Every structure is written in structure tokens, then in C-alpha cells.
Amino acid sequence: MIRRGYAPPILAIPAVVGLAFLVLPLAALVGRVQWSTLWADITSTEALDALRLSVTTGLVATALCVLVGVPLALLIARAGARLASVLRALVTVPLVLPPMVGGLALLFLFGRAGWLAGTGWQIPFTTTAVILAQTFVALPFLVLALEGSLRTSGVDYERTAAALGAGRWTILRRVTLPLAAPGLLSGVILCFARAIGEFGATALFAGNAPGTTQTMPLAIYTAFNGAGVTQGSAVALSLLLLVTAVLVLLLVRAWRPSAGPVAGGVR
Template sequence: MAPAAIGLAFLVLPLAGLLARAPWQTLAARLAEPRVMEALRLSLVTSTAATAACLLTGVPLAWLLARVAFRGRRVVRALVTVPLVLPPVVGGLALLLALGRGGLVGAWLDSTLGLALPFTTAAVVLAEAFVAMPFLVVSVEGALRSTDARFEEAAAILGASRWTVFRRVTLPLMAPGIAAGAVLCWARALGEFGATVTFAGSLPGRTQTMPLAVYRALESDPEAAMALSLVLLLVCVAVLACLRGRWVNVA
């Protein structure tokens, strides 16, 4: 019990400190400040766009890993989960070396299409999607592996096309996994810092998301930093509430 209590206190104490020192009297005014609203708006837009991009590409990738036996599947799965353990700053540097103006693909984009991604809002979306997609893929793949593939086989035997089987059978079966993965993906994208600041910088109104605004505000306006931190904490609590009963066993 004693080590468990120490561990719990270690996790709860920082949150208690934030709640105790938060500027509750001026919280509404702080959140209404233009720079705070700007960072909040940018964070919501980019995290939602990143989640949409992850859904578009991550769900088919999860289906491929769960339903198709191919050579090198373990390697692909390992590569998909690398961003989970990769330091975010390293991920941002990797994105810069790949998609920067002198990068592997970025040089071609710049010379051919005149498209420069680093330090733009699009770079924020890419950085967030890079670190958040594994959460979606792992969740959806787990949901697919827990469902009975015989339902899909039965639909195919009855004459349903592959698209019909996916739309009418597979998609409803993995819908809970997609929903849970999308929520986790969105929350991870909202809180991303390291990859974003490395690949997109911290330009107010353009690439400065809420975590970056918190870091900058700590230097000059700690109360604004605490106000933004409370918003992020509220989002975390909302995410846990949405996933309650799926990821946490409760009595």
C-alpha cells in the first residue's frame, strides 16, 4: 500500500498544484485574450485536420495489418509503432530532413511545385499526424483482431462485393475501435509539442498551438500559461470520460 500511495501521490500532486495555483478569478478574461484564442483556434483546427488525415490513411493501414497476411507484416507493424516511442523532437527533425526544402521529398516539392512545408500551418498538421497516427492504427487493428472474420466470409459467400463487405460488415464491426482511436489520436495531436516546434516552429497565428503558447507564456505571463494548461487538462479529462469502460475497467 505504501509504494502504491507514493506512486498515486506522485501522479496527483502536480495536477493539484496546477489547480491550486490557477488564476480562477481572471480565468475567463485570460482565455478571452486574442493570443490565447488564436492558439486555441489553431490547435483545434490542426488537431482535427490531423485526425481526419489519420482516419483517411490509418484505417486502411490497420485493416491491412489485421486482415492481410503478407511478407514483412511484422516489420510494417514495427514501423507504424515507432512514433509511439520515438522522442517527438527526433520525429520533428526526421520530418524536416524528409520534407524540408533540402529533404528527400521536400527538395522535389520545392523545385517542382514550389511547395515549402516547414514553418507553415500544414507542417503543424503533418507533425501532429505523424505522432498521433499510431494510436489510431493500434486501436483499430486491435478492434479488427477481436472481431470474428467469419461474418465477412459469410457475406462474401452470399455474393457481396469486397466494398460491400467492408462497408456493411467490417466497418460497423470496427466502429468502436475507430471511435476510440480517433479520440486518442485527436487528444495526442492537440497536445503535441516537440515535433511541432522542430518542424513548424512557433509563429503566433500560424504555427503556435496551445502547448507552444504555454511554453512561451511561461517566460512572460505565467497566469496565461496556467489558463491554457487548464484547457488542456480539461481536454484530457474529457478524453478519459469518452473512453471510460473501453480502456479502463471500472467496478
Template sequence: MNTGQTRFPVFLWIPATIALAVLVLPLLAILLRINWAEVPRSLQAPEALSALQLSLTTAACATMLCIVLGVPLALLLVRLSGLPAAVLRALVMLPLVLPPLVGGMALLLLLGRNGVLGDALAVLGLRIPFTTAAVVIAQTFVALPFLVISVEGALRSADTGFERVAESLGASPFMVLRKVTLPLIAPALIAGTVLSFTRALGEFGATALFAGNAAGTTQTIPLAIYTAFNGSGVGQDTALALALLLIVLAIAALVFLRSRRMPVTQ
């Protein structure tokens, strides 16, 4: 019981209840339409297994890229101040507020045929759009901010005294990073990793435009669900089962993050 909290105003119950309904009722509609007895069979359909395997593989690759690229970016962001820090943070946050289709279009104009870098890549024999690599790039684009912001927040609140002591004892910058900084921010790094993975797993708009919707190559779970309700691809029962899987994974990730942030009370 939160004895330190004031009483909740009675007149706010109505908008709060409506807000909860807006969030919960659409998900409840999915649960009510699912043929629960057919869920195991639906998830074992070849199309579902293909989309699931591709989604897990590409999301894992995108998450690894987020870690490799995001941690250095967060370290740089923490060391900047003033206008440069504000501009860099705005650029990092941009994929969170842009429509995903705009992100997909931007990637296509950068790496596609006649794109800014597309022709140069074609000379090297590299074709990225509408391949599995394009899925990973699109997922990384939308998921990277989650890791950067999580790590940046932890770095700003971490005690830098341990790093200064390590430096005074002759530790190299890399040694300080590996032995001191990363262990200090490990909980935030784990949280950012989980958020990045779940965001990559659910990515749709940028992937659809930049990578396409080829079964077995670029058709992830969200794209398989979309095609099912357009009369092609997997059946609607399979699409509902896949949607249920995404919901369960998202809830599990959020519960995991919440459990790590909750203080232990006696």
C-alpha cells in the same frame, strides 16, 4: 466490489502511493497556481483564442488524416503475419517511443529545404515547414499509431464470419468493408479517433521543430504555454488557463473511453 480479487499486499501501499503522487502532484501544482477568477478572461485573450482555434483546427484535420490513412493501414496489418507483420507493427509503433523532437527532425529532413523531398516540392512551389500544414503533418505523425493500434486490435478480435457470409452473398470488398467491417469495429474506431485527437491537441516537440512557433500560424496551445514560461507570448495566467483546458479535455476523453468500455451491470 470485486469479490474475485485477492487482497492487496500491505507492503505495496507505499510504492503505489508514491506512484500516485508522482502522477497527481504535478497536476495539483498547476491547479493550485491558477487564478480561478481570471480563467474566463485569460481564455478570451486574443493570443489564447488564436492558439485554441489553431489547435482545434489542426488537431481535427490531423485526426481526419489518421482515420483516412490509419484504417487502411490497420486492415493491411491484420492481413499480414510473421516477420512482415512484426516489422510493419514496429514501424507503426515507432512514433510512440521516439522522442518527439526526433520526429520533428525527421520531418524537417524529409520535407524541409534541401530535404529528401523538399527540393522537389520547392520546384512545384510547395513550402511545407513552418506553415500550418506542417503542424497538421507533425500532429498526424505522432497521433496515427493510436488509431492504427486501436483498429488493429478490434479487427483481430472481430468475428470474421459476418464478412465471409457477406462475400458469399456477392458483396464487393468495399461493400463488406462499409456495411460489415466498419460497423463491427465502430467502438474501437471511435476510441482511436478520440485518442488521436487528444494526442494531436497536445503535440509539442515535433511541431516546434518542424512547424516553428509563429503566432496565428503554427503556435498551438502547447507552444503558447512554452513561450509564456520563457518570457514571451501569452502571460503565465493565460498559459495556466490553457494548461487547465488541455487537462480537462484529456480527462474528458479518458472518461469517455472508459465509459464505453465498462460493461453494463444490473
């Protein structure tokens, strides 16, 4: 009785309705899979190109997120309360921003008429644009997850290591990051999952060229508009993304008992 609390039992009815609303569409998707041709659909040339591009760009985008996200998370975690609140709010913006708006913003920065037009870089509608779009939408997941772990671990162990003569880089490598490892791993996993599932910013900033910028979400969208991969391949790729999402949740859950509270509700 204590575990169940004292909520009115009748609330179980809308709760079940809400759960069904979340689960039934996924069940309908699984029900549309043509199991007899599943392997052929996934291994078709167009599907493999989209899968290969999504995984490759997702890995590169995740690496970029680690490269810039770890220092940013450290900055936020060790900053004063006011500065940390401002920085955290800025990092959170891509999470609540419509993806199309993010793609438009990237286009205005890197496009021919953008702020960086004078550099001569031809970034929009290239594979590089896919990576940048994925990095833009995925970076907050890593930063918020790691920042929460860093704040939870505090600086006491770092202070002790410094008193014993350890240098800053040694402290970072041997004390700070190991203590925050659960948050870092959770952030990396969530970051990669978000990157390979990105659609809106990629479509606007990178386009939808097969083999160059057509990732799995774009291939699925194109198929249901009558072009590109077959609808069978689109359903198969959708199932693959669904399985990936479930595996990501399971991996994050596996680290949950040893992880500290994570900012932004990522846990």
C-alpha cells in the same frame, strides 16, 4: 480476499507514493489557476489564436489519420503473422521516438535540403507543417486501436457476407467497420487528444509563430519563457488541456465494455 489477491500489504505504501507523484503535480497546477480571471485569460486574443489553431489543425490531422490509418489498420489486421509484426513495429516507432527526433526527421524529408526539396513545396514553418507533425505522432494511436478491434472481430462475418453476394466495399461499409466501431472511435478520440497536445515535433518542424504555428502547448511554453501569452493564460490553457485529457479518458472508458482488446495497450 480473492479480488485483492495475495500481494504483501506493505506494497500499498510505494503504491500510494506513486499515485501521489502522478496526482499532486496536477493538483498543484489546478491550484495555480486564477479563477477570477480564468475566462479573461482563456478568451485573450493570443490564447484564442492558439486554441483555435490547435483545434483546427488537430481536427485536420485526425481526418488525415482516419484517411490513411483505416487502410493501414486493415492491412496489418489481415496480414500474415510475420508481416503484421513488422508493420506493427513500424507503426509503433513514433510512440517511443522522442518528439524532437520526429520533428527533425520531418524536417529532413520536407525541408529545403530534404528528400522532397525538388518538389517546390514550402512546408516547414507553416500551418501545414503543424498538421503533418500532429499526424506523425497521432497516427499510431488510431492504427493500433483499430487494428486490435479488426483482429478481434475476425473475418467470419465478412466471409458470410461475401457468400451472400456482397461486394468488397459493401462488406467494408456494412460489416467490417461496424464491427470494429468501438476501436475506431477510441482511436479517433485518442488521436485527436494526442494531436492537440503535440509539442516537440511541432516546435522543430513548424516553429512557433503566433497565429500560424503556435499551438496551445507552444503558447504555454512561450509564456513561461517570458513572451507571448501571459502566464495566467498559460495556466488557463494548461487547465484546458488537462480537462480535455480527462474527457478523452472518460469517452474511451465509456466504450470499453463493448470494445475488444486493443493492440499496443491503448485500452
